[in-house]
Amino acid sequence: MKPSPAAEAIEAVMAPLRLAATVPERVRNADRAIAQAAARAASGAVPRELRKVMCEVRDAFGRELDESARRAAVARALVRLAPFRDPGYAALALAQSPRVLAGLGPRRAEQLAKRGLRTVEDLLYRLPAGYDDRRTLAKVEALAVGARVTFAARVHDCGFGGWRGRGGRGGRMFETLVGDETGAISLKWFRGGEAIERTVRKGALLLVTGEVKRYRFDREIQHPEIEVLAEPGGDASASAEALPRRIVPRYATPEGVHPRALRRAVAQAVADYADLVAGRLPEALVAKRKLPSPAEALRALHAPEADADPEALASASTPAHERLILEELYLLELGLALRRDEKRRAPGIAMRADGPRLRTALRELPFALTSAQRRAWREIGADLAQEHPMSRLLEGDVGSGKTVIAYLAAVAVAESGHQTALMAPTELLAEQHYRTLRQLVGSGGLRVELFTASAAPGHAERIRTELAAGEIDVAVGTHALLQDTVAFRSRGLVVVDEQHRFGVRQRAALRGAGEDGAQPHTLVMTATPIPRTLAMTLHGDLDLTVLDELPPGRLPARTLLVRAGEGREVSRLLRETAARGEQVYVVYPLIDESEKSDLRAASESAQRIAAAFPDLRVDLLHGRLDTAARQAAMARFEAGETQVLVSTTVVEVGVDVANATLMIVENAERFGLAQLHQLRGRVGRGDKPGQCVLVARGTGEGSEARLAAMLATPDGFAIAEADLRIRGPGEFLGTRQHGRLPDLRIADLVRDRNWLAVAREAARTAVARNPGLHRDPALRAAVQARWGEALELSEVG
Ligand code: ADP
Ligand code: MG
DSSP, X not given: OBOOHHHHHHHHHHHHHHHHHHOGGGOTTHHHHHHHHHHHHHTSSOOHHHHHHHHHHHHHHSSOOOHHHHHHHHHXXXXXXXXXXXXXXXXXXXTSOGGGSTTOOHHHHHXXXXXXXXXHHHHHTOOOSEEEEOSSOOOGGGOOTTOEEEEEEEEEEEEEEEEEOGGGOEEEEEEEEEEETTEEEEEEESSOHHHHHHHOOTTXXXXXXXXXXXXXXXXEEESOEEEEEEOTTSOHHHHHHHSOOOEEEEOOOOTTSOHHHHHHHHHHHHHHHGGGOOBOSOHHHHHHTTOOOHHHHHHHHHSOOTTSOHHHHHTTOSHHHHXXXXXXXXXXXXXXXXXXXXXXXXXXXXXXSSSHHHHHHHHTOSSOOOHHHHHHHHHHHHHHTSSSOOEEEEEEOTTSOHHHHHXXXXXXXXXXXXXXXXEOSSHHHHHHHHHHHHHHHOSSSOOEEEEOTTSXXXXXXXXXXXXXXXXXXXXXXXXGGGSXXXXXXXXXXXXXXXXXXXXXXXXXXXXXXXXXXSBOEEEEEEOSOOOHHHHHHHTTTSEEEEEOOOOTTOOOOEEEEEETTOHHHHHHHHHHHHHTTOEEEEEOOOOSTTOHHHHHHHHHHHHHHHHHOTTSOEEEEOTTSOHHHHHHHHHHHHTTSOSEEEESGGGTTTOOOTTEEEEXXXXXXXXXXXXXXXXXXXXXXXXXXXXXXXXXXXXXXXXHHHHHHHHHOOOHHHHHHHHHHHHHHHHHHHHHHTTTSOOOSSOOTTTTHHHHHHHHHXXXXXXXXXXXXXXXXXXXXXXHHHHHHHHTOOSOO
C-alpha cells in the first residue's frame, strides 16, 4: 500500500521542515527545499484548504529568513499542516458533500445527493458511461442516422413550435435549424426549451453533440448537448478552429441533473481531490501489472488525453480501469478473506467422522458413491473433525447426489452426540428431503423428523420437546426451525439447501443461527451452478466443494422443443411413456403470486389428460394444497399409483422418482433458464433415459435464447454461463447477491472476472501473511469502512 500523492507531497514538505525544526541555526538551504516542496504540493489535485496552506508555507520560506523568523515560520507551518497529516484526513475530506467544490452551490449538491451522489468520492467514482470523440468534427451532410456525433453549425432559425403525434397527442417544443456549408439539420427540445431559448440566437455558432434520428424524410437530434462557440456576428472561423479537440466523457446523467453540470462537478472533484486517493493494492502487484496510481487513473478516465484510445476507454479495458477495478475488488476480497479467517478461528465442535456408525452407514448405502462424492465426503468429514466450525458450499448439478453427503455428515454428527438441522426454502422441499433421508436411513440409525410451520400444533409441540431432549438426530424443515421457540439440545450442524432461495431476512437469521460459544458447522448446498470464479466471490467466505460428476448410468435427458399447435407430438410421447409403464410430469409456470390463473391452467390440463387417457390416473399438485394432501399426492406418485402428475412449479426442485421419465414443461418460454434446467433434472434419474419436452406457447424476453441453450447442452455449468450471457450479470446475480453484498461501485463481477481472480489471490496472500491485517491498520480500517457491515466483520477481529 502506497500513500496518496497528497500525503507524499505533504511528507516532502515535512522532511526539510523537521530538519529546520531541530537545528534551525544550520539549515539556511532547507528554506528553499521547503518552499519548493510546498509549491509542488500546492499544484497537486488537492482541496483548496490544503492548497492555501501550502501557498502560505511556500511564501513564508520563499524569502530570506533570520534564525528567529525561521523558528516562527517553522512552528507556524507545523501547526498549519498538522490537520492534513492526520491519518483520517483523506477519508473525511473525500466524504464531504460536493458542496465544497468550487462553483457548486447547496441547491445543486442537494440535487446530486438525491441521485446518490452524496460525497466527493461518489463523484470521483462516477465513471463515464461513454466518451464523445470531439477530436474530429463531422460535416452536417455526413451525419449518419443512429450515430452519436459532434459537429459545429450555425443557427439558421429557432423558436417555439407545436408538435403533433399519433392519437391526437401533441405539445410545445423548441426547435432550432442549424447547418454548415454542406447541409442543415433540426434540433428539438420537447422540455426545457425556455432555457435553450435564452442561450441560442439566430446566427450563433454552436457545438452540438447528440444522437441523429430519422424523422419522416429528414434527420433530427432530440435534446442535444450544445455549447455556444460564437455569438451572432462573432468571429466564427476563429472559434471553430480554436476549439479544443478532446475526448469528452459522457456520464449517465440522472433525471433532473444537466449533463454538463454533472461533468463539471466531476471534473472539479478530480481537480481538487484525486490526489487524496491512496492505492491499496500491494506494490508488487502494481509494478508487475504496470498500473497507474489511482489518481492518475481517475484523471485518465475523467479527462482523457487527446491521444487516448476511445475504444479501449469505452470497453473498460484501459490500465486506468484495471487499476480502479482491481482496487475495488481487492478491498472486497480482503473483506471476504478476513471473514473467512474469523470464522475459521471461532470455537467449534470437533466431530468424530469415522466411527463405527458412520462406517455402517457407508456400507449400507444402496449405491456406490461416485468419486466426486467420495472426495466431497473426505473434505467435509475432515472439516467436521476440526475444532473450528466448517463453512462449506457444496455445489453440484441437479441429481449429482448432494443429499447423501448431507446424510453422511448428519450421521457423523449424531455419532458424536450432536444434532443436525436441515433447512430448505419451502415446505415442499423440506418434505422431499425428509423422505429422501428416511430412505437413506433405512431401518436403524438416525432419528429424522420433519418440522414445518404448518405441522399440527400437538405434533410440533412433541417435536420441540424431543429436540430439546436430544432424542431427535436430524430436524428437517424450513426457516421455522430457526424460531427462538425451537431449542436443540446441541445443534452441531446446520445444512442449508438452496440458500439463495431464502428471503433476505431469513438469510440474516440463518447467519445469526450460531449460539454462544461453540458455533455449529455449516454446509450450504446449491444446485444452481454458478461459474466458479463467481461462486468464489459470492460465497467467498465459504470453502467450495464441487460435485462435478453424475452417478453412473445417468443419461442426459433428451430435450425437445414443441411449438403451440403441435399438441399431437406431446400426446404421442405421453402415450408411449405410459405404455412403457413409466411416469410423467406436466409442469405449469407460476404466473402471478396468487397462483390462481396457473392453477386454473394446470387443473384444466389435468382434466384434459384424464379425459384423453382414461386408463391413466392423473393427480394435481399445487402450492395451495395443505401439507398432508401434498404428501399424499407425492406418495401416490412415488408408489406408482398415479402415472401423471400435473403441477404448478412446485416440483421444481426435490422431487425424486426414478420411474418418472417424461417432463412436459408448459409455457416453457416463461421459465428462467436455471429453472428449466432444474426441471429437466427431475427425469432420467434412474437407469431409464429421460425426455424433456419444452412447450413454447409464445415468446418472452430472451426466451428463444433460453430455449436454444436448453437444446444445445445438458451441462449445468454451460447452462449457467449461457444464463449469465443472456440475462447479464445484474439480473443473474440479482437475487443471490441481494442482501449479501452491497453494490460494487465500478467493478462488474462478470465482465471483470479475470481481475477478480487476481484480486482474490492477492487478498488471500495478504491475509495469510498478515492475519487480521493487524500490522496494517490503515488497510484494515479501509476494508472495515467499506465492507465491515455487509460482511459482518468483527470490529476488533
Ligand atoms: P441432488 O444433488 O439433486 O440433491 P440427490 O441427492 O437428490 O441429488 O440425488 C439424486 C438421486 O441420485 C437420488 O435418487 C439418489 O439416491 C441418487 N444417487 C445419489 N448418489 C448416487 C450414486 N453414487 N449412485 C447412484 N445413485 C445415486
Ligand atoms: Mg437435492
